[in-house]
Amino acid sequence: xxxxxxxxxxxxxxxxxxxxxxxxxxxxxxxxxxxxxxxxxxxxxxxxxxxxxxxxxxxxxxxxxxxxxxxxxxxxxxxxxxxxxxxxxxxxxxxxxxxxxxxxxxxxxxxxxxxxxxxxxxxxxxxxxxxxxxxxxxxxxxxxxxxxxxxxxxxxxxxxxxxxxxxxxxxxxxxxxxxxxxxxxxxxxxxxxxxxxxxxxxxxxxxxxxxxxxxxxxxxxxxxxxx
Amino acid sequence: xxxxxxxxxxxxxxxxxxxxxxxxxxxxxxxxxxxxxxxxxxxxxxxxxxxxxxxxxxxxxxxxxxxxxxxxxxxxxxxxxxxxxxxxxxxxxxxxxxxxxxxxxxxxxxxxxxxxxxxxxxxxxxxxxxxxxxxxxxxxxxxxxxxxxxxxxxxxxxxxxxxxxxxxxxxxxxxxxxxxxxxxxxxxxxxxxxxxxxxxxxxxxxxxxxxxxxxx
Numbered sequence: 001x002x003x004x005x006x007x008x009x010x011x012x013x014x015x016x017x018x019x020x021x022x023x024x025x026x027x028x029x030x031x032x033x034x035x036x037x038x039x040x041x042x043x044x045x046x047x048x049x050x051x052x053x054x055x056x057x058x059x060x061x062x063x064x065x066x067x068x069x070x071x072x073x074x075x076x077x078x079x080x081x082x083x084x085x086x087x088x089x090x091x092x093x094x095x096x097x098x099x100x101x102x103x104x105x106x107x108x109x110x111x112x113x114x115x116x117x118x119x120x121x122x123x124x125x126x127x128x129x130x131x132x133x134x135x136x137x138x139x140x141x142x143x144x145x146x147x148x149x150x151x152x153x154x155x156x157x158x159x160x161x162x163x164x165x166x167x168x169x170x171x172x173x174x175x176x177x178x179x180x181x182x183x184x185x186x187x188x189x190x191x192x193x194x195x196x197x198x199x200x201x202x203x204x205x206x207x208x209x210x211x212x213x214x215x216x217x218x219x220x221x222x223x224x225x226x227x
Numbered sequence: 228x229x230x231x232x233x234x235x236x237x238x239x240x241x242x243x244x245x246x247x248x249x250x251x252x253x254x255x256x257x258x259x260x261x262x263x264x265x266x267x268x269x270x271x272x273x274x275x276x277x278x279x280x281x282x283x284x285x286x287x288x289x290x291x292x293x294x295x296x297x298x299x300x301x302x303x304x305x306x307x308x309x310x311x312x313x314x315x316x317x318x319x320x321x322x323x324x325x326x327x328x329x330x331x332x333x334x335x336x337x338x339x340x341x342x343x344x345x346x347x348x349x350x351x352x353x354x355x356x357x358x359x360x361x362x363x364x365x366x367x368x369x370x371x372x373x374x375x376x377x378x379x380x381x382x383x384x385x386x387x388x389x390x391x392x393x394x395x396x397x398x399x400x401x402x403x404x405x406x407x408x409x410x411x412x413x414x415x416x417x418x419x420x421x422x423x424x425x426x427x428x429x430x431x432x433x434x435x436x437x438x439x440x441x442x443x
Binding site: 005006007008009010011013014015016017018020022023024027028029030031032033034036037038039040041043044045046048049050054056057058059061062063065066068070071072073074077078080081082083084085086087088089090092094095096098099100102110111112113114115116117119120121124125126127128129130131132155156159160161163164175178179181185186187194196201204205208209210212213214215216217218219220 | 228229230231232233235236237239240241242243244246247251252254255256257258259260261262263264265266267268269271272273274275276277278279280281282283284285286287311315318320321322323324325326341343344345346350351354355357358359361362363364365366367368370371372373374375376379380381386389390391392393394395396397398399424425426431
């Protein structure tokens with residue numbers, strides 16, 4: 001979707017906070033306790049049937065005023081609320097009251113056992129998810145081929161940013177076939193060949209400082225046509 | 228069952244805008260309370276994940292990978308060819324690094340990593356991303372004005388160096404392998420790792436320096 005999340009190349013967002021404290025140098029990882037709680041929740045809450053692409057799309061669907069003004073991990077919490085409501089785990093009334101209505105609790109499971117820090121470190125090592133698969137179709141493009149990206153997006157989730165649409169680039173690398181996010185966000189798992197495509201900045205931007213600098217994007221086959 | 232109903236979710240967001248408390252801490256507390264009451268989460272496990280990402284999983288892992296690549300040419304070759312397998316040797320393979328790529332800075336190339344569509348980041352080797360990496364100011368400009376972004380971080384790139392920006396649009400994640408600082412032949416892996424900044428592994432830092440040198 002042509003949403004507020006697609007910020008590549010947009011102007012007017014001002015200076016970068018380059019003076020932000022490098023928290024890990026101070027023995028911390030989070031600026032606020034609630035950010036840490038949200039991170040922990042995102043790591044260990046049960047989220048049956050939710051795909052990463054659906055979750056990302058639900059974050060993109062946050063109203064622009066909230067997307068731009070709420071703190072980053074706050075938007076994660078809002079996305080979690082939305083996905084749990086869509087999944088039938090929470091009702092809107094429960095979210096607004098902040099408590100479960102036990103008559104409406106769809107679960108009849110034993111609550112998960114507590115994890116230790118060592119458990120979490122091991123669990124993290126098991127989250128090196130892979131999204132590739134062997135498919136019958138051969139890749140259409142090979143390294144060095146000139147390609148042009150699609151001119152238009154669509155109203156659903158997609159990973160072809162607006163700034164790189166209708167632009168000419170070259171195939172830099174083949175990465176095998178990966179889960180196609182546009183359909184994964186609808187709960188449908190299909191795979192397409194995924195390419196790293198390189199664009200000269202002069203092709204992308206009229207006002208670039210050095211037109212021979214390069215921008216690389218990882219793009220699925222149906223985003224591309226031969227040029 | 229998950230409905231994957233985007234229209235419904237957009238409406239839900241409008242309701243949440245009006246009905247959730249404004250304070251972020253209260254919002255997250257409400258989320259945690261509901262998940263606990265529904266039996267979907269154990270609050271002690273939240274503590275465990277926070278500790279894991281504060282004490283064990285963070286940029287010191289990335290710095291170790293970089294230092295080892297500087298010291299061990301065979302490891303570096305494996306790292307550039309198949310980064311997930313190489314970092315698995317160190318038990319660092321994990322969240323968001325299943326399709327890791329390592330991109331090497333040279334005298335003539337500087338690499339910079341961004342995610343313009345959300346905030347993709349190689350968590351298991353760099354930990355929690357800095358706030359600036361997730362903010363619109365960086366995400367919008369990194370692809371359009373990388374030299375301006377780098378200058379803002381105090382990094383001047385001469386015209387004869389090619390800047391390569393990597394926008395993390397798929398499940399591939401990128402780790403920049405910075406150049407080894409000069410006059411560090413005598414240093415071991417641990418000392419070298421202490422010279423590697425988090426920003427240098429994202430690409431917003433370039434010239435690493437020995438500890439006894441003052442960066443101007």
